[in-house]
Amino acid sequence: MSLVVVGSVAYDAVQTPHGRVDRMLGGAGTYIALAARYFTKVAVVAIVGEDFAQEDVELLASRNIDLEGLERVPGKTFFWSGVYSEDMNDRTTLQTDLNVFADFNPKLPETYRSHPYLVLGNIQPALQRSVREQMNGVRLVGGDTMNYWIKDYRDELLATIREWDFLLINDSEARMLSGKNHLGEAAKTILDMGPNTLVIKRGEYGAMLFRRDSYFVVPGYLLETVFDPTGAGDCFAGGFIGYLAERGCDLKSGKVDKHDLSRAVIYGSVMGSFCCEKFGVDRFRTLTRDEIDARFREFRDFTEF
Amino acid sequence: MSLVVVGSVAYDAVQTPHGRVDRMLGGAGTYIALAARYFTKVAVVAIVGEDFAQEDVELLASRNIDLEGLERVPGKTFFWSGVYSEDMNDRTTLQTDLNVFADFNPKLPETYRSHPYLVLGNIQPALQRSVREQMNGVRLVGGDTMNYWIKDYRDELLATIREWDFLLINDSEARMLSGKNHLGEAAKTILDMGPNTLVIKRGEYGAMLFRRDSYFVVPGYLLETVFDPTGAGDCFAGGFIGYLAERGCDLKSGKVDKHDLSRAVIYGSVMGSFCCEKFGVDRFRTLTRDEIDARFREFRDFTEF
Numbered sequence A, B: 001m002s003l004v005v006v007g008s009v010a011y012d013a014v015q016t017p018h019g020r021v022d023r024m025l026g027g028a029g030t031y032i033a034l035a036a037r038y039f040t041k042v043a044v045v046a047i048v049g050e051d052f053a054q055e056d057v058e059l060l061a062s063r064n065i066d067l068e069g070l071e072r073v074p075g076k077t078f079f080w081s082g083v084y085s086e087d088m089n090d091r092t093t094l095q096t097d098l099n100v101f102a103d104f105n106p107k108l109p110e111t112y113r114s115h116p117y118l119v120l121g122n123i124q125p126a127l128q129r130s131v132r133e134q135m136n137g138v139r140l141v142g143g144d145t146m147n148y149w150i151k152d153y154r155d156e157l158l159a160t161i162r163e164w165d166f167l168l169i170n171d172s173e174a175r176m177l178s179g180k181n182h183l184g185e186a187a188k189t190i191l192d193m194g195p196n197t198l199v200i201k202r203g204e205y206g207a208m209l210f211r212r213d214s215y216f217v218v219p220g221y222l223l224e225t226v227f228d229p230t231g232a233g234d235c236f237a238g239g240f241i242g243y244l245a246e247r248g249c250d251l252k253s254g255k256v257d258k259h260d261l262s263r264a265v266i267y268g269s270v271m272g273s274f275c276c277e278k279f280g281v282d283r284f285r286t287l288t289r290d291e292i293d294a295r296f297r298e299f300r301d302f303t304e305f
Helices: A028-036 A054-062 A099-103 A125-134 A147-152 A154-161 A171-178 A183-191 A232-247 A258-275 A289-303 B028-036 B054-062 B099-103 B125-134 B147-152 B154-161 B171-178 B183-191 B232-247 B258-275 B289-303
Strands: A003-006 A010-016 A019-026 A042-048 A066-072 A079-084 A091-097 A117-120 A140-143 A166-170 A197-201 A207-211 A214-218 B003-006 B010-016 B019-026 B042-048 B066-072 B079-084 B091-097 B117-120 B140-143 B166-170 B197-201 B207-211 B214-218
Touching: A003 A028, A003 A125, A003 A232, A019 A028, A028 A042, A028 A054, A028 A232, A028 A258, A042 A099, A054 A066, A117 A125, A117 A232, A125 A154, A140 A232, A147 A154, A147 A171, A166 A171, A166 A232, A171 A183, A171 A197, A183 A197, A183 A207, A197 A232, A197 A258, A207 A258, A214 A258, A214 B289, A232 A258, A258 A289, A289 B214, B003 B028, B003 B125, B003 B232, B019 B028, B028 B042, B028 B054, B028 B232, B028 B258, B042 B099, B054 B066, B117 B125, B117 B232, B125 B154, B140 B232, B147 B154, B147 B171, B166 B171, B166 B232, B171 B183, B171 B197, B183 B197, B183 B207, B197 B232, B197 B258, B207 B258, B214 B258, B232 B258, B258 B289
Parallel strands: A003 A042, A003 A117, A010 A079, A042 A066, A117 A140, A140 A166, A166 A197, B003 B042, B003 B117, B010 B079, B042 B066, B117 B140, B140 B166, B166 B197
Antiparallel strands: A010 A019, A079 A091, A197 A207, A207 A214, B010 B019, B079 B091, B197 B207, B207 B214
16 A cells, blocks of 8 residues: 655765765665565655756656655755764764755645555654645554654654654664653653554664554564665665555554564564665665565574574 | 583672662572573582571572582682662672682582583683583583683683583673674684584673574563663573473484574573562572463563564
């Protein structure tokens, strides 16, 4: 079932212990869309500048991602650059040029409004809310946020996630949002804020999913080499929501199959792990659904007892 | 099948954010024995001083743990004291008085020598080796070590673990022993040193088991409150080897059932988690096998997909 993806489409410059790339396609919206597209139809809402390359449009178009909502305006595309530490566990932002993204005010094309699934990448909470309000009868909505919005836009953020089915953040964001150090307590607090489902990403240590009556934990995939972790969290989101959309899931209480949820976490983990294998979106140029399903089975092999 | 446990039997003083105890039964040998006893017959080899309390002897005896190898000599029992950080992830040793443990030279009672299972707590590698040599036709042997032996007694340690089936250490020790940062590469290097099985403990993040042809990963149990983590790693070892002994497992290639191994890791995790629920060995005063099996099933519930 069709999924609307809202988020940045950007250019990144990244340096890791394995090399550097000065300009490559990136952005949460790009990663989420590419990852989710292995599972479901995807329609993107984003903004780019005049410098956005035709080959990058073509990559997305070649996946039959609906680009009617990809606005192109005068100016430059959002640009981010960062450098990773030797062990890849830390990264330092060197430059953030919002460019045309500074005036992003997402407007949903008419044809998007009745799509049943909506995922909101990490942008201003008020914009996330306005997108939600443009949808008619959305079945399942959720998304990401970050420390900046948690700290300085708390009220807006709370008003936004109150209407979400799922929130997908990392462990330090969960602690910051809840004010609780223990992840179980943090989860309880956040579930009281509105979402019926909380997914906590823990990087190399895997991920956890919490609902009021159950939780699920998966360890991280042991990659041979982490080449570039940029976008891994967004690819997790894409795999997670993509699989739920493929299955036609509803997360409202009583309407959800517990195993659909845990498998969505596994597919999220799978997509995040593939993302790290090459720079930027490169792994998705060749990745197949068969490879994805094979890694899903690998997860089963190394966790089953 | 009977298990010989060699390790310290000691007194600890511990301070955690939940309180402090100035003197309580502890030591790797104690924790391993108490945890393993839920699964199999246990015989202890250790040394204590004249101050070792009758009530502590009685606790072990009440579990029908064979104490013929518990030597009592003039002097004081090994004493350790430490304090945990607010988040429990670090601890600082305040005092280590080896006392009678300084001259520990384990001699196995005749009746122990033909037991099929042997687990060696963290002591001098040469002593670990001498115990191994006193056994006749042991089926399965393994144990623990620590940074001190890895750094300053490397040759002795390598000669010792060469004859072990399993080595059970934490992630930083695995990195130090192998010289590799990536845990998969670290595991390969360590499996080349002799053991056919490597278990890496990762604290709150769970545990991993590596063999040449497979690996298994389990996330940590989400405890409501970590009261006192002292001994959790040793209880993991006790649950792990205890279950293997209960099942009569052999770890030599071709003789092992993969699921026995992964379930042993789960039982190790279960015992480690219970250990943290009270100060010192207190949780084991009331813990039942039914509670252990219930938590084993909980692990299945929150990891299955």
